Amino acid sequence: xxxxxxxxxxxxxxxxxxxxxxxxxxxxxxRKTLKMTPQEIQGVVKDSNLKGRGGxxxxxxLKWSFVPMNAPKPKYLIANAxxxxxxxxxxxxxxxxxxxxxxxxxxxxxxxxxxxxxxxxLRWAYKTAAKEIIKAIHEAHEAGYLGKNILGSGxxxxxxxxxxxxxxxCGEETALLNSLEGKRATPRAKPPFPQVSGLFGKPTIVNNVxxxxxxxxxxxxxxxxxxxxxxxxxxxxxxxGVSGKVKKPGAWELPMGVTLRELIEEHAGGxxxxxxxxxxxxxxxSTDFLVEEHLDVKMDFAGVAxxxxxxxTGTVVVLDDKTCPVGFVKNLEHFFAQESCGxxxxxxxxxPWIEKLLDSIDKGDGRTEDIKLLEAHTKLLGPGNxxxxxxxxxxxxxxxxxxxxxxxFEQHIQEKGCSYSKNYRPQTAAH
Amino acid sequence: xxxxxxxxxxxxxxxxxxxxxxASIEALKVVQHHRHWVSDESLKELANYLDMSAEELDSVxxxxxxxxxxxxxxxxxxxxxxxxxxxxxxxxxKEKLSERLQIDYGQTTQDGRFTMLPxxxxxxCDCAPAIMVGNDLYRNISIDQLEGILSKYE
Numbered sequence: 001x002x003x004x005x006x007x008x009x010x011x012x013x014x015x016x017x018x019x020x021x022x023x024x025x026x027x028x029x030x031r032k033t034l035k036m037t038p039q040e041i042q043g044v045v046k047d048s049n050l051k052g053r054g055g056x057x058x059x060x061x062l063k064w065s066f067v068p069m070n071a072p073k074p075k076y077l078i079a080n081a082x083x084x085x086x087x088x089x090x091x092x093x094x095x096x097x098x099x100x101x102x103x104x105x106x107x108x109x110x111x112x113x114x115x116x117x118x119x120x121x122l123r124w125a126y127k128t129a130a131k132e133i134i135k136a137i138h139e140a141h142e143a144g145y146l147g148k149n150i151l152g153s154g155x156x157x158x159x160x161x162x163x164x165x166x167x168x169x170c171g172e173e174t175a176l177l178n179s180l181e182g183k184r185a186t187p188r189a190k191p192p193f194p195q196v197s198g199l200f201g202k203p204t205i206v207n208n209v210x211x212x213x214x215x216x217x218x219x220x221x222x223x224x225x226x227x228x229x230x231x232x233x234x235x236x237x238x239x240x241g242v243s244g245k246v247k248k249p250g251a252w253e254l255p256m257g258v259t260l261r262e263l264i265e266e267h268a269g270g271x272x273x274x275x276x277x278x279x280x281x282x283x284x285x286s287t288d289f290l291v292e293e294h295l296d297v298k299m300d301f302a303g304v305a306x307x308x309x310x311x312x313t314g315t316v317v318v319l320d321d322k323t324c325p326v327g328f329v330k331n332l333e334h335f336f337a338q339e340s341c342g343x344x345x346x347x348x349x350x351x352p353w354i355e356k357l358l359d360s361i362d363k364g365d366g367r368t369e370d371i372k373l374l375e376a377h378t379k380l381l382g383p384g385n386x387x388x389x390x391x392x393x394x395x396x397x398x399x400x401x402x403x404x405x406x407x408x409f410e411q412h413i414q415e416k417g418c419s420y421s422k423n424y425r426p427q428t429a430a431h
Numbered sequence: 432x433x434x435x436x437x438x439x440x441x442x443x444x445x446x447x448x449x450x451x452x453x454a455s456i457e458a459l460k461v462v463q464h465h466r467h468w469v470s471d472e473s474l475k476e477l478a479n480y481l482d483m484s485a486e487e488l489d490s491v492x493x494x495x496x497x498x499x500x501x502x503x504x505x506x507x508x509x510x511x512x513x514x515x516x517x518x519x520x521x522x523x524x525k526e527k528l529s530e531r532l533q534i535d536y537g538q539t540t541q542d543g544r545f546t547m548l549p550x551x552x553x554x555x556c557d558c559a560p561a562i563m564v565g566n567d568l569y570r571n572i573s574i575d576q577l578e579g580i581l582s583k584y585e
Binding site: 083084085086087088089091092123124125126127128160162163164165166167168179180181182183184185200241242243244245249250251281285315317318319320323327328331332334335338339341 | 447448449452453454455456457459460490491494495496497498509512513514515517518519550551552553554555556557558559563566568
């Protein structure tokens with residue numbers, strides 16, 4: 001089983017040095033790239049069927065193809081390293097342990113769209129990654145992989161690190177651009193798409209870290225090889241992760257399309273003793289729950305979509321039978337309510353309302369009609385009614401929790417409390 | 432007054448962007464790095480330096496949860512309160528910290544040593560629960576370890 005992104009990681013968790021990265025073939029793909037045309041690079045990546053690993057799953061090659069090639073300088077390439085989706089910790093591994101792989105991927109992507117400036121947009125909390133990326137950018141400069149006339153090719157590219165100052169919204173690509181421009185991270189209207197008018201109004205591509213890290217390998221080994229890494233239609237490997245009350249939480253690079261069961265039972269070692277699997281968010285906080293009947297779902301874009309959810313970031317958060325689903329969803333909605341940028345009304349007003357409803361149900365103050373009210377909100381804040389995908393994403397775990405764990409919501413309301421809580425004393429009308 | 436060092440660092444940030452205002456977040460970070468927080472006075476000076484109104488800069492500063500517009504303690508404790516950490520016992524960690532330090536979220540200890548804040552997902556969900564103190568990340572923590580962690584910070 002091939003693991004191109006992670007096979008060379010050091011056992012001690014320290015980053016690969018430039019020398020170590022070069023010894024395992026690092027920057028050979030860049031040399032190859034510089035001898036090709038941007039159109040050829042775009043073609044190989046399009047043929048490889050690489051889809052964005054940040055959650056949306058859009059074809060990377062197709063995204064690049066919208067950049068006008070003859071636009072005047074500058075054009076921008078941005079690595080979205082603002083990994084803030086709750087439950088997601090896959091890019092951290094790549095950022096901390098193979099910074100040169102990311103940089104090589106970024107140079108290839110930048111060359112494919114003929115960008116002259118690039119940024120890594122890194123979240124504040126990733127302190128080790130920040131240190132390693134600054135060091136790696138410096139080393140790449142010294143080695144002639146960045147700067148003027150890269151490896152004598154005549155191609156110029158500068159790279160900078162920007163560390164954020166919080167807010168989940170910065171992961172949304174147009175909000176990220178606003179933040180890089182020194183503004184509040186609110187989303188922009190599309191069109192124009194960033195590919196045409198992005199950072200400072202110039203053509204811009206924003207790609208996820210894991211997506212960018214796939215590029216050197218696609219260039220080295222070809223589109224067909226990349227397709228064959230996967231078990232399904234969606235190409236490549238995927239860094240999957242599992243957190244929650246499993247025996248061995250962690251992240252692993254596996255062929256795209258392994259099943260949820262394999263992830264949880266084999267790689268994560270199964271549930272902790274005495275606990276049963278009740279459900280899972282397959283790809284971070286903003287994805288619909290999958291439950292026991294979905295354990296054999298293939299974890300690729302199409303497979304998870306067919307089960308009514310989204311692959312998202314591919315990092316699974318597990319709900320066990322001793323953890324309250326209402327409390328679990330309340331935690332998620334608290335996060336989304338807090339992280340709403342406040343720009344559009346349904347999201348700004350709706351999410352706190354949902355959080356309050358869930359809080360009162362959780363505390364035993366819920367009313368029977370609250371469930372209907374919550375259901376109405378999943379539509380009112382759903383796709384098409386808000387400015388960006390934050391609120392619709394927030395509705396995914398809520399609507400699926402109301403479907404799969406409805407009895408828990410009803411029980412909280414009827415018995416005026418949470419039966420998962422230690423202090424639980426049921427109070428029903430009969431008492 | 433912005434110090435020479437602050438101006439040097441802010442100018443560096445400005446050199447990477449097409450106009451001064453675009454460096455506002457970097458500039459706020461510089462000021463916060465040197466002064467631990469961004470006071471009204473610092474904000475006004477900085478806005479002036481960046482050719483912005485103080486109101487506009489404040490609208491940026493207050494949007495981001497890690498720009499501090501109020502004084503904070505010498506060490507800021509960030510408790511991850513997102514879903515994986517919640518499942519793994521974040522509430523008990525927070526309760527214990529609160530009890531030990533006699534502060535709630537958003538408050539600073541009387542001796543000015545610690546400020547405690549909730550933080551969405553620290554991105555280390557396989558090692559939950561997690562907290563950060565200053566720039567240091569602590570993973571897989573239990574209540575018993577808290578005293579040892581706190582004792583590292585004066």
